[in-house]
Amino acid sequence: MTLKDHKKHASLVRPQTGNFGRNxxxxxxxxxxxxxxxxxxxxxxxxxxxxxxxxxxSHNDEVVSLPGRLAAGACLEYVDQQNYHQFSYTSVxxxxxxxxxxxxxxxxxxxxxxxxxxxxxxxxxxxxxxxxxxxxxxxxxxxxxxxxxxxxxxxxxxxxxxxxxxxxxxxxxxxxxxxxxxxxxxxxNKPALKGLVLAGGKSLRMGQDKGALKWHGAEQRLHIADMLAEFCSEVCISCRAEQKAGINTSYNLLEDTFTDLGPYGAILSAFRHDPNSAWLVVACDLPLLDRQSLQHLTINRDASAFATAFKNEEQGFPEPLITIWEPKSYPRLLAWLAQGYSCPRKVLINSDIKLIQPLDEIALTNVNTPEEMKEIISHLEGSKIQP
Missing domain, CATH: 3.40.50.300 (P-loop containing nucleotide triphosphate hydrolases)
Incomplete structure (x- = not known):
C-alpha cells in the first residue's frame, strides 16, 4: 500500500448540522x-x-466571575432550579x-x-x-x-x-x-422518511428464519418491505452478512455494521447509512401488521420528537420495533450505547417521544416460537385477514 492509498478517516456520512443544530x-x-x-x-x-x-x-463589558462552585475549581455544576435546569461549565x-x-x-x-x-x-x-x-x-x-x-x-x-x-x-x-x-x-426541511425491515435476527426460538416465513404468499421480510414502500422514499432490509445470499437482490439490503446488538445495532446501522433521514423501523415477525396501522403511524408522526411509537396497551410501554426514529435520535442511541445500554425500548421510555394508540392491538402481535406460529396460522385462517 502506498501513502496515497492511506485514508486518515473512515468514510462516514455526516449529519447535516451547523454550528448548533440542523436548522x-x-x-x-x-x-x-x-x-x-x-x-x-x-x-x-x-x-x-x-x-x-x-x-x-454575555453583554457585560467587565470580566464576569465564575458562578457557584466553578469558582472553587469545579469543572461542571448542575443546579436543579424550580422551573428549569442549569448547567455551568468552565470550558466547552x-x-x-x-x-x-x-x-x-x-x-x-x-x-x-x-x-x-x-x-x-x-x-x-x-x-x-x-x-x-x-x-x-x-x-x-x-x-x-x-x-x-x-x-x-x-x-x-x-x-x-x-x-x-x-x-x-x-x-x-x-x-x-x-x-x-x-x-x-x-x-x-422535515427529514425524509425511509423504511427499515428488521430481518437480521437469528430466530433461535423459532428454529427457522422468521423473515423467510410466508404468511401472505411472500417472504415476510419482502412483504413488509413492499408495505413500507408506500410510505417511505426508500426501503432497506436489515440483515447479517451471511443472510445476503438468500434474500431477493431486487430489494435494498443493509448489512448490520453494529454487530451483536440485535435490533439496536440494526437501527444504528441504518442511521450510519443515512443520518439525515428518519427511519420507520418494522420487525419482520409481525404477521398481522397491516397497511392501516402503518398509515396511522405515519400520519401521526411528530418530527419534533425523538420518535413516534405505538403504545403497548398491555404493558403501557412503547413498541420500539414498529417506530419512526427521527434523525435526532441517532446521537442519543449512540450515547446510550456508550453507557452500556442496548435496549431501544429503554431509550424510548426515557426520551421525549410521541406515543399513539394503535388502531388494532392485534396488528402488533409478534411471533417468536412455533407455538405462537400455530396460533397465528389459526387466526389467519379463521379471519381470512387481507393485509
Missing part, C-alpha cells in the same frame, strides 16, 4: 435588544409545534455545544456574537458599520428585514449578495410574515 439562523445587523425581541416573538409562535433554542453571549468545545442542541428543531442565534449556517440580515441604520464588518459571514442569507424607517437595502449588501432581490424581504415589524417564513422553512 439554524444567525440574526445579524440589528442591536442585540432587537434581536432578542425578534427571537422571542418567533420562538413563542413556533414552540407549540417545534423545539426552539436560542444562542447569545464546539462538539460539546452541538450535543446540547440535539433536540432542537430550530436554533436562533444572535449573529452579533456567533455565526450560523443560515443568516437573517436586518437593515438597521445604527448597525450599518457593524454589519459591513461581518459581510463575509453572509454565506447563506435566507431573509432580509428592514428596520422601521428603512425602505432599501444597503449598497454593500447588494454588492455582496447579487441575488438579493430574490431573497424574501419584510419589514422588521411584520412579525406575522416572519413567523410564516420560518414555519415554511421548517416544513420544507
Amino acid at each position: 439554524e439562523w444567525a440574526i445579524v445587523g440589528a442591536p442585540c435588544v432587537n434581536i432578542k425581541l425578534l427571537a422571542n416573538d418567533v420562538i413563542q409562535a413556533l414552540s407549540t409545534e417545534y423545539k426552539c433554542a436560542y444562542v447569545d453571549a 468545545s464546539p462538539f460539546d455545544i452541538k450535543q446540547q442542541f440535539l433536540a432542537a428543531d430550530a436554533v436562533f442565534v444572535n449573529g452579533n456574537h456567533h455565526q450560523a449556517n443560515a443568516q437573517v440580515v436586518v437593515i438597521h441604520p445604527n448597525k450599518m458599520a457593524s454589519l459591513q464588518k461581518r459581510v463575509d459571514q453572509l454565506t447563506n442569507v435566507q431573509l432580509i428585514l428592514l428596520a422601521e424607517g428603512v425602505d432599501d437595502v444597503f449598497e454593500f449588501i447588494k454588492e455582496a449578495l447579487p441575488n438579493w432581490q430574490a431573497i424574501p424581504t419584510y419589514s422588521l415589524n411584520n412579525t406575522e410574515a416572519i413567523i410564516a417564513f420560518f414555519k415554511t422553512q421548517l416544513t420544507a
